[in-house]
Amino acid sequence: MTALKDEDNLYTSTVKIDGMSCAACAVRIEKGLLSLAGVKKAGVNLATENAAITYEPNVIGLHEISGKIEKLGFQVDKAKVDLKINGMSCAACSTRLENGLNKLSGVYNAVVDKW
Structure with a gap:
């Protein structure tokens, strides 16, 4: 997962998705992502198996986006x-x-062990 921040304080993350077999899969994921509060844009590319999602990080995070997928x-x-x-x-x-x-965009989960 990668993420970029734009001038409107929106993040755009690219997420690699496994398990898509047809264009209907990509459309299903796009529609599902766009139904989430805070998701502004979603584009799924079947050929590259990637989704580009633009979202408001103060409303939704990568945990919820990944969970929906x-x-x-x-x-x-x-x-x-x-x-x-x-x-x-x-x-x-x-x-x-x-x-x-864990507050950084693009970080799904960080665990730091002192030892």
């Missing part, structure tokens, strides 16, 4: 990144970092 019977690819972070000295450090990461 999965509820419709498709899978959302979520890339996983493991990072080694130096300099954390306490649980408050990891909590602060985790909270900050």
Whole structure:
């Protein structure tokens, strides 16, 4: 998942979707996404298996968007990144970092372990 912020404080995220087999699948996902409060635009490309979704991040997030796609019977690819972070000295450090990461557009879920 990738996300870009525009001048209207809307985010546009690109989401990789597995399980589409025809144009009707793409239309079903588009209609489902557009039914969500906060989603302004949704375009699904069957050939690339991607959806571009423009949304208001203060109304809806990637959890709800991904959940809708999965509820419709498709899978959302979520890339996983493991990072080694130096300099954390306490649980408050990891909590602060985790909270900050989870507020970023394009981050589905961040978990920071002090150890």
